[in-house]
Amino acid sequence: MSLMGLDIKNRLIKPIKRRVVYEFARSYRPRGKTRFIAVTGSSGKTTTTELIAAIMETRGPVIKASHENTPDYIASKILSLSPSHRFFVCEVSAGAPGLVEKSAKLIRPHISVVTNVGQDHYSCYRNLESTAAQKVKLVDSLDPQGTAILNADDPNVFDMRHKTKACVITFGLSTNASVRGHNVSSGWPKTLSLDVCFEDNRFHVQTKLLGEHWAYAVLAAISAAIAEGVPITQAIEVIERFEPMPYRMSPHTFTDGVTFICDTWKGAMWTIPYSLEFMRKASAKRKIACIGSIADTPKSFFHRYQRVIRQSLDIVDLTIFAGEHALTALRAKPAPDDNRVIAFDSLQKLDSFFKDFLKPGDLVMLKGVENNDHLFRLILSRAAPVACWRQKCGKSRFCPDCRLLNTPCDKS
Numbered sequence: 388m389s390l391m392g393l394d395i396k397n398r399l400i401k402p403i404k405r406r407v408v409y410e411f412a413r414s415y416r417p418r419g420k421t422r423f424i425a426v427t428g429s430s431g432k433t434t435t436t437e438l439i440a441a442i443m444e445t446r447g448p449v450i451k452a453s454h455e456n457t458p459d460y461i462a463s464k465i466l467s468l469s470p471s472h473r474f475f476v477c478e479v480s481a482g483a484p485g486l487v488e489k490s491a492k493l494i495r496p497h498i499s500v501v502t503n504v505g506q507d508h509y510s511c512y513r514n515l516e517s518t519a520a521q522k523v524k525l526v527d528s529l530d531p532q533g534t535a536i537l538n539a540d541d542p543n544v545f546d547m548r549h550k551t552k553a554c555v556i557t558f559g560l561s562t563n564a565s566v567r568g569h570n571v572s573s574g575w576p577k578t579l580s581l582d583v584c585f586e587d588n589r590f591h592v593q594t595k596l597l598g599e600h601w602a603y604a605v606l607a608a609i610s611a612a613i614a615e616g617v618p619i620t621q622a623i624e625v626i627e628r629f630e631p632m633p634y635r636m637s638p639h640t641f642t643d644g645v646t647f648i649c650d651t652w653k654g655a656m657w658t659i660p661y662s663l664e665f666m667r668k669a670s671a672k673r674k675i676a677c678i679g680s681i682a683d684t685p686k687s688f689f690h691r692y693q694r695v696i697r698q699s700l701d702i703v704d705l706t707i708f709a710g711e712h713a714l715t716a717l718r719a720k721p722a723p724d725d726n727r728v729i730a731f732d733s734l735q736k737l738d739s740f741f742k743d744f745l746k747p748g749d750l751v752m753l754k755g756v757e758n759n760d761h762l763f764r765l766i767l768s769r770a771a772p773v774a775c776w777r778q779k780c781g782k783s784r785f786c787p788d789c790r791l792l793n794t795p796c797d798k799s
Contacts, residue, residue: 428502447473644747679755
């Protein structure tokens with residue numbers, strides 16, 4: 388195809404096709420009694436979506452749309468619905484102004500879930516109020532017979548209860564929550580456990596998730612179960628079998644006794660304390676935090692690293708920065724000779740360091756943006772040789788699925 392033909396396809400034909408699919412999906416509803424559940428939030432929405440979908444599968448066939456969360460993808464999934472599907476469960480992106488509203492017009496949810504409002508997509512929204520103004524569109528789309536499931540501990544989400552005439556179920560750890568968590572605990576090697584209180588009943592939940600912050604995903608999923616009439620005990624059985632999602636606090640333990648915790652789906656500055664808090668409460672011979680990209684902040688690279696160093700020094704034994712700008716972190720150390728902070732400008736150098744440095748009982752937290760940093764290669768390399776150590780490969784797919792993983796490159 389010529390360059391002109393490719394340009395016409397990308398600028399004219401593809402947008403028209405997307406518009407046709409969107410409008411068709413917007414008017415499409417199978418004749419069955421499909422219930423539509425939509426989840427948005429700055430973090431935790433994929434795990435929350437997957438948990439809800441798993442719970443609803445106990446009641447009938449489910450189509451879910453997680454990970455991919457744009458209106459175009461949601462439209463294609465809606466068109467795959469048939470009358471036999473009992474539930475459609477999807478997550479909704481607020482990556483740009485107008486996306487939530489556009490998705491809400493497609494989904495027309497019976498249940499809208501908002502997990503939280505964080506400082507994601509800083510370049511678009513600048514502040515939490517602007518971010519909340521986008522996410523509330525999913526709540527606005529409910530009719531009075533619908534249900535809004537809202538985080539009672541996040542003021543920007545809790546205030547959304549005033550923006551709808553639908554039924555409201557709140558979840559959280561505070562007294563404001565109608566579905567409330569107590570005794571939340573997650574100290575590695577133990578996994579997340581909590582008590583869930585609803586009305587006059589208390590239920591214990593022992594999950595496989597890592598980190599106390601996942602309590603909100605659990606509580607949101609149980610709230611959705613309550614809204615759909617699923618017994619809480621049945622929902623808990625599903626939750627307790629649920630494995631951590633890849634790249635979202637997923638554990639990888641090797642025969643040599645070294646464990647990596649991979650938290651590389653989102654590298655926003657505001658999410659780093661959650662990963663470090665997990666490390667604070669973990670039990671390990673040595674705790675090591677490996678930080679890649681730090682996103683969604685107007686701060687310079689120096690000030691990003693400086694802030695993370697201040698947060699990490701009292702928690703982990705060693706903080707490692709990796710990536711193109713990582714050496715800037717060495718200037719942000721509290722003292723030039725402080726060996727608790729080191730940096731590598733390439734993953735291959737860091738991998739070589741790990742080969743000799745890591746010992747049985749070490750716990751390594753990987754935190755960054757997987758599509759940018761590809762930190763997962765450090766995990767893959769402990770199991771088998773990795774040939775690709777490209778600094779910038781330009782690939783959006785994850786390393787385990789990439790054909791270049793075993794293709795040598797000249798650049799380190």
